[in-house]
Amino acid sequence: MTIRPWMAAGVTSLIGIFGIGYLAATTYLVLRDDLIGGTIARQARMQHEYEDRITALRAQVDRVTSRQLLDQQIVEEKVDKLLQQQLELASRSGRLGTLAENAEPPTGGDAAALPEAEPLAYGDRAEAPGGIKAIEEIMGIAAKKAVVPARALALGYAPQAQSNGQGETISDRTDRIFSKVTLSLKDVERDQMAHVLQLTSKAQTTSEAIRTIVERTGVVLPAPKAVASSTAAASPDGTAVGGPYIEPQSHDDFERSLATLDSALVGLGETRNAARKLPLESPAPASDVTSSFGNRLDPFLGRLALHAGIDFRAATGTRIRSTAAGTVTTAGHAGGYGNMIEIDHGNGVSTRYAHLASILVHVGDRVETDQVIAQSGSTGRSTGPHLHYEVRLNGLAVDPMRFLRAGTRLAGYLN
Template identity: 35%
Template structure:
């Protein structure tokens, strides 16, 4: 340490002298102070030094505190921001989940409504086929209700609805599943009923084919005329849809309808319901001459005045007196088929009349070459008399089904 500095500091700190000597640059200056002045100056210098230290410390401490506060504030701000972001994410996830669940419910409802429409369409088709095929029925499920309302369709506006509570949404989904299960049962019933119609239709067709064969009638053509072919291979079970199966049954029904239409003009019904046959077709002793003769028809026991009815539909070609037949009615049924009804006491139709199966033609009697009241009945194919029993037996086969 330099001597001047040592002397200055020694004089200031000793406090024993009444003057202050200051040396600077080789010059010395002495300041005389009273003793109490020296003490006051020393105290002032000490206070000034302490204030300087304190001020410096305060500045340093203040800066550190501010920095700490800023750091904590920044950290807190980041924490709040992160928390808010997490909350927003959670809300978005909840909203998205709600939308997904609601969308899932809407999709389920749309699916159910589509299935209901398809079931109604199938039921209409099934009812029509059942009416034709003998009446297969499905179980009555009219008690099935569904109260959930679908979302507006075709862009129609609707007021914004609050998302349903989880419990309500769960209940709605549960109700939808119940309806879906009920629809499953209905579809199964419809499939079974459809197969029932198919069986009845196939049985009806086989019966009609036997009738045609028994009557030795040509079956109506039921093909659409288009050429087809190929080896037969059985269809895998369950590979047919309802509509495809219904189309097959409809085609089968078309064949049945054609067969039935053909038989409507075939003389397969009796002209005298409940009457017994008194004389058959073919060779027999002539009732007047006693020798064998050809009987071109069959005779039904019938009291005078009892009804005589058409055995098939057709057009009346003769209505009146006709030699040995007496009062007679003849009907042309088409396809070369004709029937004759002889010995009538009264004729109730005129030539040109169109008649149906069972139409009243006249009343039984004993006109013409006859020994008593009865009905002489003939069937002719292309003008040739054939045994009426050929047709009547075929008709009995049909009636037995």
């Protein structure tokens, strides 16, 4: 067999290939365990690193969630506090309006009218940027802060201080809105306090003015029960009471102011009612006064005599009216008075209407102010048709003009 060169090269190549394969297989069998172990170790290290990362992310998520929940709780507490303050102010406004209804602001004349209890502008304040309407915006901000996107949490990112594009974070904006709302409610509270103090001052001033004008007539009005009860501690039956001093339960300035206003308004109402019982009206509004109160020449004797009342020019049949509410104590002929009516108005005050042509009421009748009670005439010791009108205080005659002038001055306070 002839061996050619290409055959020798082929055989050599096959032997080389088998040798290399044998060496590779032997090397793989020798090093296989080490390679597998290294790969497993590397995979274990990567798994531990991922687990550590996940644990760190979970811890960070827990911290962020806790912080967000705490922020939300704080915001909700602030909102609850503001809403409670708003409800309290609204309640105060309602109570203030109820009290002010008793003020009965006078009109006309030169009297200083009591201010009406105008509504304290909750609506305008609520719609304002810093008003109660902003609470909804605050709650919206809190909800946004409480919801953190899952993708951001997975990346370990929590937007704690988002900016609104003007360098102001959401937290700063929330605090600013809270400050505005709080200041707005404080302004309402101050307005209420000022309104209460103004009403109290006006009520006290009006009451004092009424009492001053009435006292010029000689009548002393009884002290209002509301004022008396606030200055003296007594039991319902009038007996004295005592005991150790204990601080009042409420230290709220507004409550004390309301109590003072209530006392002042009740006192004003009692003063007005007492003044309305006085004979302040004219018995013959369309008639002129022809003879005044005091000493004058007696038309029958021609010498000085006390004229215990005033005379009104009134033709026979002129309607005579009661000058105040009261009870008829006399209705009939009474000597020189002729036909006379006497009305008891209480508090020691009574009025007499004399020389009447006809009497329209009876003893015991209850008459009202401005009620027609008789017709004028010229009965008794009289020289012609007219009305003789007297006012008596504890049985003594006083000048009726005092009461007529007081009625003119009190018109603005009592109507």
